[in-house]
Amino acid sequence: MTRPLNGGVTAGRPQSAAPGATTVEMRGISKWYSNGVMANDHVDLVLNPGEIHALVGENGAGKSTLMSILCGLEEPTDGEIRLDGQTVSFSSPVSASEAGIGMVHQEFKLFPSLTVAENVAFRAEPTRLGMFLSRREARERVRELADRYRLGVDPNAKVGQLSVGMLQRVEILKALHRDAQVLILDEPTAVLTPQEVDDLFAVLRELRDAGRTIVVVTHKLREVMAFSDRITVLRDGRSIATLTTSETNPAEVAHHMTGRDVDLDGRYNAGSPAGVALRVDGLFVQNELGVMVVSDANFSVRHGEIVGIAGVAGSGQTELIESIAGLGGHSSGVVELDGTDIHQLSAAERRRKGIAYIPEDRRGVGSAVTASVSDNLAMGFHRRAPLRKGWRLDRAAMKRHSADIIEAFGIRVSHAKVEAGTLSGGNLQKVIVGREMSHDSAVLLVDQPTRGVDIGAIENIHGRLRAYRDRGHAIVLTSAELSELFALADRILVMYGGRVVAEYPRADATEAKIGLAMAGITQQTLTGSEETT
Amino acid sequence: MRAWWPSLRPMLIALGIALAIGAALMLISGSNPLQAYGQIIVGSLGPNGWAATLSLAIPVIGCALAVSLPLRAGLINLGGEGQLVGGGITAVVVGTYFADLPFPLSLILAIGAAALVGAVIGFVPAIMENKLGVPLLISSLLLSYPIVAVTSFLVRFVLLDKGTGLPQTETLPAAFQMPQFGKVTGALFVLIVIIAVVIVIDRMLPAGFEIRMTGLNRKFSGYSGVAVSRMTLWVMAAGGMIAGVTGALVVTAFPFRFVDGALITPAYVWTGLLAAMLARANPVGAVVAAVFFSALQVGGAAMERETFVPRELSSILQAVIIIVLAGAIALNARKKQKVA
Ligand SMILES: Nc1ncnc2c1ncn2[C@@H]1O[C@H](COP(=O)(O)OP(=O)(O)OP(=O)(O)O)[C@@H](O)[C@H]1O
Ligand SMILES: [Mg+2]
Numbered sequence: 001m002t003r004p005l006n007g008g009v010t011a012g013r014p015q016s017a018a019p020g021a022t023t024v025e026m027r028g029i030s031k032w033y034s035n036g037v038m039a040n041d042h043v044d045l046v047l048n049p050g051e052i053h054a055l056v057g058e059n060g061a062g063k064s065t066l067m068s069i070l071c072g073l074e075e076p077t078d079g080e081i082r083l084d085g086q087t088v089s090f091s092s093p094v095s096a097s098e099a100g101i102g103m104v105h106q107e108f109k110l111f112p113s114l115t116v117a118e119n120v121a122f123r124a125e126p127t128r129l130g131m132f133l134s135r136r137e138a139r140e141r142v143r144e145l146a147d148r149y150r151l152g153v154d155p156n157a158k159v160g161q162l163s164v165g166m167l168q169r170v171e172i173l174k175a176l177h178r179d180a181q182v183l184i185l186d187e188p189t190a191v192l193t194p195q196e197v198d199d200l201f202a203v204l205r206e207l208r209d210a211g212r213t214i215v216v217v218t219h220k221l222r223e224v225m226a227f228s229d230r231i232t233v234l235r236d237g238r239s240i241a242t243l244t245t246s247e248t249n250p251a252e253v254a255h256h257m258t259g260r261d262v263d264l265d266g267r268y269n270a271g272s273p274a275g276v277a278l279r280v281d282g283l284f285v286q287n288e289l290g291v292m293v294v295s296d297a298n299f300s301v302r303h304g305e306i307v308g309i310a311g312v313a314g315s316g317q318t319e320l321i322e323s324i325a326g327l328g329g330h331s332s333g334v335v336e337l338d339g340t341d342i343h344q345l346s347a348a349e350r351r352r353k354g355i356a357y358i359p360e361d362r363r364g365v366g367s368a369v370t371a372s373v374s375d376n377l378a379m380g381f382h383r384r385a386p387l388r389k390g391w392r393l394d395r396a397a398m399k400r401h402s403a404d405i406i407e408a409f410g411i412r413v414s415h416a417k418v419e420a421g422t423l424s425g426g427n428l429q430k431v432i433v434g435r436e437m438s439h440d441s442a443v444l445l446v447d448q449p450t451r452g453v454d455i456g457a458i459e460n461i462h463g464r465l466r467a468y469r470d471r472g473h474a475i476v477l478t479s480a481e482l483s484e485l486f487a488l489a490d491r492i493l494v495m496y497g498g499r500v501v502a503e504y505p506r507a508d509a510t511e512a513k514i515g516l517a518m519a520g521i522t523q524q525t526l527t528g529s530e531e532t533t
Numbered sequence: 534m535r536a537w538w539p540s541l542r543p544m545l546i547a548l549g550i551a552l553a554i555g556a557a558l559m560l561i562s563g564s565n566p567l568q569a570y571g572q573i574i575v576g577s578l579g580p581n582g583w584a585a586t587l588s589l590a591i592p593v594i595g596c597a598l599a600v601s602l603p604l605r606a607g608l609i610n611l612g613g614e615g616q617l618v619g620g621g622i623t624a625v626v627v628g629t630y631f632a633d634l635p636f637p638l639s640l641i642l643a644i645g646a647a648a649l650v651g652a653v654i655g656f657v658p659a660i661m662e663n664k665l666g667v668p669l670l671i672s673s674l675l676l677s678y679p680i681v682a683v684t685s686f687l688v689r690f691v692l693l694d695k696g697t698g699l700p701q702t703e704t705l706p707a708a709f710q711m712p713q714f715g716k717v718t719g720a721l722f723v724l725i726v727i728i729a730v731v732i733v734i735d736r737m738l739p740a741g742f743e744i745r746m747t748g749l750n751r752k753f754s755g756y757s758g759v760a761v762s763r764m765t766l767w768v769m770a771a772g773g774m775i776a777g778v779t780g781a782l783v784v785t786a787f788p789f790r791f792v793d794g795a796l797i798t799p800a801y802v803w804t805g806l807l808a809a810m811l812a813r814a815n816p817v818g819a820v821v822a823a824v825f826f827s828a829l830q831v832g833g834a835a836m837e838r839e840t841f842v843p844r845e846l847s848s849i850l851q852a853v854i855i856i857v858l859a860g861a862i863a864l865n866a867r868k869k870q871k872v873a
Binding site: 325327346347348351352357359364365366367368369370371375378379380382383387388391392393 | 737738739742743745746749750752753754755756757758759760
């Protein structure tokens with residue numbers, strides 16, 4: 001069982017009494033990135049066997065960095081890692097994996113055309129005695145692991161056909177297959193539906209009860225309180241506190257995270273809507289595969305109003321918003337902006353007419369991660385004054401423009417010239433939100449504005465969205481979090497199977513009604529043809 | 534100025550490593566690396582060499598820029614040969630059929646026509662990609678074959694100089710010959726204008742900013758309101774235009790005629806492509822790399838003449854530089870990748 005670690009001080013997993021009882025100690029961990037950012041500053045983290053440990057902190061507090069160090073992706077500048085008292089150092093994820101530490105990344109690294117078993121066994125085939133043997137063994141082992149921890153994954157399923165929640169489980173299986181005793185999940189719930197979140201934590205509990213250690217990075221205090229045993233809070237790269245979940249409360253955790261009192265519930269206040277800004281009439285959208293993803297959408301949004309769109313993931317919300325922005329698949333119907341039909345216009349022309357858009361996919365669509373923060377903030381402003389001066393770009397104005405947004409939205413970045421991709425997830429979101437809200441557009445389309453964003457920043461972004469509304473803008477908002485819709489929306493539409501199946505003014509909306517409508521069950525029929533399952 | 538330093542630095546490091554490897558090879562084969570390198574430098578940049586380097590560098594730089602402008606937008610223009618040859622033959626056709634035009638109108642018209650033809654040849658694959666979904670990479674490359682063939686036909690049968698027995702056109706009238714200023718050809722000034730325009734577009738214009746962002750993330754650019762497919766058209770046309778002008782610059786220089794194959798055999802297009810790729814589309818870097826590769830070729834020949842080191846060594850050096858550089862760039866890109 002004692003395998004040497006690549007390039008590091010060797011430490012086999014000791015044959016301790018309970019198999020898989022590994023205590024992890026990270027002591028005085030510091031990390032300087034080459035661009036001069038100190039992401040971790042003498043962090044201490046102790047993980048006991050058999051616990052679910054929540055790692056929380058604001059965007060850019062250094063959570064992902066700390067976990068990258070633990071799983072061998074980054075080397076610490078200072079400090080040491082001990083496994084059951086023995087100092088180790090990991091030169092790569094492979095050596096960390098050999099020591100029993102596995103990580104489930106936010107972006108999955110799977111081959112869509114292979115089966116679950118093949119993906120799980122890739123580069124970790126159980127025997128080296130020929131492919132057939134190892135394949136069959138792999139399949140057996142995957143089935144056995146999946147059964148034992150009630151993962152509900154079919155080893156023979158093609159990965160390309162699985163949902164996001166299932167993909168995540170395949171990643172978990174990959175780690176378990178490599179015998180991970182310590183399982184790290186970085187923001188695992190950001191991409192999941194509420195039901196999938198509950199299922200995931202059921203699996204994690206099962207693993208914990210089998211003596212494994214789970215670390216979950218998350219921004220959602222509700223999850224932290226419901227599912228963790230202990231909590232470590234990072235702030236500005238330092239470990240501020242380690243708390244026992246049963247002895248603390250969300251307000252205290254939030255206080256540790258931010259150093260101030262946070263208004264967690266984000267009180268809704270009513271807007272004062274005026275005339276219609278956006279009118280959608282009989283809009284149908286087909287995606288690239290020719291599938292009708294939005295059917296006969298009819299609604300309008302007034303100036304000074306936030307309309308929220310609820311729905312389980314994949315009900316057509318994103319496609320609807322994309323289509324209003326002039327992107328995405330083929331569409332037909334009427335889209336009116338302040339009374340003029342813009343349905344024939346390109347995305348560029350719609351932007352010019354007054355549509356801004358915060359997309360769901362922040363790395364793929366909302367930003368150029370290899371461009372600087374400043375360039376990312378300038379995009380869309382570069383063809384008019386003050387960024388454009390005569391025939392050329394005014395560098396000084398670009399600098400001021402980015403400095404203003406960075407300041408206003410509290411983006412944590414050492415310098416506007418750094419690559420946007422090196423920002424922490426939440427900070428990158430603030431770049432996009434800040435840029436789009438700096439447009440004086442009649443309509444702002446917002447798809448999942450606070451995914452992966454910390455509580456302080458959520459409070460900030462919500463406040464800004466309300467203020468933007470109160471300045472007379474119309475906002476269309478989708479969110480996977482009902483609480484977010486309730487905190488912001490003046491009216492809530494529910495989409496199901498590509499149709500808008502229900503509409504509630506804020507005063508009439510209850511979680512129960514919306515929950516039912518999201519499942520396709522409504523009394524109130526807007527479209528005439530009610531969907532049933 | 535800071536912007537092009539990062540793209541230059543890996544080049545210098547790669548150059549150092551490549552020189553060290555070259556030196557090791559020469560030591561093993563028993564020659565003196567200092568002497569050989571000295572000959573490369575003197576042979577390419579010394580009093581007897583720089584003119585040769587310049588005349589090679591002009592078309593190579595032109596071809597490098599013809600690639601680098603589209604490459605900034607993430608588009609690979611493999612159609613350089615067709616654009617270069619198309620521009621060259623157009624200039625000769627203008628010189629043949631409008632032989633009475635006075636200087637400088639003659640050259641302006643010849644170069645202008647070459648620019649137009651080059652632009653069209655660049656434009657066609659772009660429109661094929663937009664309308665028919667034919668990948669630009671393939672259509673731009675394939676389009677070169679018929680153009681080169683038609684040109685060859687024109688040279689051998691229509692415009693042939695029957696007196697020489699070689700597949701070449703007649704000498705252009707004097708008004709169509711690029712004037713010399715001492716040892717420096719007027720083509721250099723045309724090229725400097727092109728370089729300046731490309732740099733201004735790249736660094737100063739809102740359009741250049743859009744091109745760069747499109748190259749970094751096409752979806753982001755479209756989402757932000759850039760008409761990406763329209764940009765593809767004009768960026769490819771601009772690339773083709775630069776290559777077309779370059780073709781005209783070659784045929785209006787000595788020997789002042791279109792010699793069949795003379796634009797293809799020296800591999801201006803591919804050396805230029807390499808320079809643009811290694812500079813990661815940065816126009817300044819592309820020019821520097823183009824000059825460097827030209828000097829290396831000219832200097833390599835000089836080295837062979839003066840020492841016992843074979844010219845192939847300069848090819849080996851070039852290959853080593855490219856490999857080391859590509860490695861350095863890949864490594865750099867990997868380091869920058871964010872984990873989560
Ligand atoms: N590869 C990198 N190069 C340079 N700086 C980096 C790199 N990765 C992270 N940083 C910086 O280190 C700091 C900590 O980032 P990290 O990703 O660890 O934060 P986080 O706590 O995970 O935030 P979030 O909740 O937004 O995901 C940030 O300031 C970030 O910009
Ligand atoms: Mg993170």
